[in-house]
Amino acid sequence: MDDEMILDLFYERSxxxxxxxxxxxxxxxxSVIVGILPDKRDAEECISDVYFAVWNTVPPQRPKAxxxxxxxxxxxxxxxxxxxxxxxKRNGRLLAIDELAEAIPGGxxxxxxxxxxxxxxxxxxxLSRCGERDRILFLRRYWYGQSVETAARxxxxxxxxxxxxxxxxxxxxxxxxxxEGYSL
Amino acid sequence: xxRNVLIRALNEVDEEYLLQAAPEEFSAGRSKALPRRWAMPPxxxxxxxxxxxxxxxxxxxxxGLRQGEPGEKMGIEFTLRPGVTDTVExxxxxxxxxxxxxxxxEVLFRPAWLPYDTRLLNDDGSDKWFRYFSTENTDxxxxxxxxxxxxxxxxxxxxxxxxxxQYKDGALxxxxxxxxxxxxxxxxxxxxxxxxxxxxxxxxxxxxDHRGEEYFYIIMFQPExxxxxxxxxxxxxxxxxxxxxxxxxxxxxxxxxxxxxxFTTQFIDVGIG
Numbered sequence: 001m002d003d004e005m006i007l008d009l010f011y012e013r014s015x016x017x018x019x020x021x022x023x024x025x026x027x028x029x030x031s032v033i034v035g036i037l038p039d040k041r042d043a044e045e046c047i048s049d050v051y052f053a054v055w056n057t058v059p060p061q062r063p064k065a066x067x068x069x070x071x072x073x074x075x076x077x078x079x080x081x082x083x084x085x086x087x088x089k090r091n092g093r094l095l096a097i098d099e100l101a102e103a104i105p106g107g108x109x110x111x112x113x114x115x116x117x118x119x120x121x122x123x124x125x126x127l128s129r130c131g132e133r134d135r136i137l138f139l140r141r142y143w144y145g146q147s148v149e150t151a152a153r154x155x156x157x158x159x160x161x162x163x164x165x166x167x168x169x170x171x172x173x174x175x176x177x178x179x180e181g182y183s184l
Numbered sequence: 185x186x187r188n189v190l191i192r193a194l195n196e197v198d199e200e201y202l203l204q205a206a207p208e209e210f211s212a213g214r215s216k217a218l219p220r221r222w223a224m225p226p227x228x229x230x231x232x233x234x235x236x237x238x239x240x241x242x243x244x245x246x247x248g249l250r251q252g253e254p255g256e257k258m259g260i261e262f263t264l265r266p267g268v269t270d271t272v273e274x275x276x277x278x279x280x281x282x283x284x285x286x287x288x289x290e291v292l293f294r295p296a297w298l299p300y301d302t303r304l305l306n307d308d309g310s311d312k313w314f315r316y317f318s319t320e321n322t323d324x325x326x327x328x329x330x331x332x333x334x335x336x337x338x339x340x341x342x343x344x345x346x347x348x349x350q351y352k353d354g355a356l357x358x359x360x361x362x363x364x365x366x367x368x369x370x371x372x373x374x375x376x377x378x379x380x381x382x383x384x385x386x387x388x389x390x391x392x393d394h395r396g397e398e399y400f401y402i403i404m405f406q407p408e409x410x411x412x413x414x415x416x417x418x419x420x421x422x423x424x425x426x427x428x429x430x431x432x433x434x435x436x437x438x439x440x441x442x443x444x445x446x447f448t449t450q451f452i453d454v455g456i457g
Contacts, residue, residue: 028206065203068202071202071206079191101190119193123196131250135204140207168283
């Protein structure tokens with residue numbers, strides 16, 4: 001079933017909507033969430049919350065692309081849960097984000113919407129300037145939270161090569177932010 | 185960096201990029217991401233290629249191949265006469281960016297195989313190595329076939345060595361007269377080399393039969409030393425690949441250094457050189 005048909009089901013308030021969403025993207029969502037919440041019970045709870053959130057959000061929203069929309073909700077829900085989990089620092093997803101955060105110095109100022117919006121704009125600019133394979137590697141590591149080994153394997157490169165590339169990409173991001181005047 | 189700011193910023197990553205990067209097991213019903221071969225429908229008057237290629241070996245240099253951003257201009261500054269410079273700007277189409285140290289070991293090459301007649305290279309018994317080689321008799325070529333064989337009529341092949349450090353602040357551009365179509369680009373690895381094979385063609389309105397012209401490019405990039413070998417021509421990819429695979433290379437012991445005064449943007453064009 002294509003995304004538009006699934007969205008139509010949500011708009012019709014049909015219970016089949018969630019089933020269709022689960023069937024098409026359930027595996028995706030589970031992978032994203034389990035990557036952040038290794039505890040099975042936490043993950044299952046979070047997945048249920050996500051479907052409920054989608055049900056409550058669509059309508060009125062009608063996302064252009066269902067997969068990123070779903071993953072974004074799932075990722076945020078899982079990160080919220082992980083933040084309150086004392087073991088969170090030990091799992092790969094948060095370490096991946098910390099790995100990126102540490103590469104961009106000067107960051108202990110209180111978070112603000114302006115900071116996040118400007119940073120988002122610049123990250124998209126940085127990604128637009130990356131080659132496709134670099135962009136995929138970067139996002140698989142820092143957005144989808146894959147381990148370096150998994151991301152490397154999926155791109156057919158060695159983990160060592162992926163580490164080198166990621167290091168350069170973090171450096172390139174830092175330079176982009178500096179060049180564009182983002183206060184580091 | 186405040187992690188929460190970063191997390192929120194990452195939430196705003198462009199959906200197109202997220203879809204592109206969705207791991208294969210995530211993308212039910214979608215084809216596998218990044219096949220080794222991209223077949224693209226030709227689009228008149230524009231290049232439709234956006235390949236990002238990263239160093240496969242943990243070399244010192246990296247190369248990125250990308251489509252130019254809309255409106256992106258690449259300038260070439262040249263000296264008209266001492267003290268007088270001018271700049272020519274071109275739309276960036278297919279752009280090769282490089283990153284890495286500021287010097288590369290200098291190399292020379294020689295083709296160990298050429299179609300029809302390799303004796304032409306060796307007849308005089310000299311041990312010829314080249315920085316630039318062409319099967320055509322052009323003044324550009326320091327290394328051209330001294331004795332031109334009739335067999336080479338219409339079998340163009342040019343080989344050139346360049347260095348990633350030269351383009352630290354610039355780029356190599358694949359560019360030709362419009363309209364141009366890149367119909368296929370293939371990325372693969374040969375031992376120690378990243379290989380980018382690009383097949384392009386352009387219409388030729390001057391020909392009575394309106395047949396277009398085909399162009400083939402093999403960009404060989406060695407991440408370890410930042411060496412770029414460009415094999416290009418109209419002789420067909422199979423022929424060029426045979427030539428490329430049998431190129432011999434030797435280091436001169438000298439180094440090529442990045443200079444901000446040198447051309448940091450250059451074209452790779454069949455016939456332009």
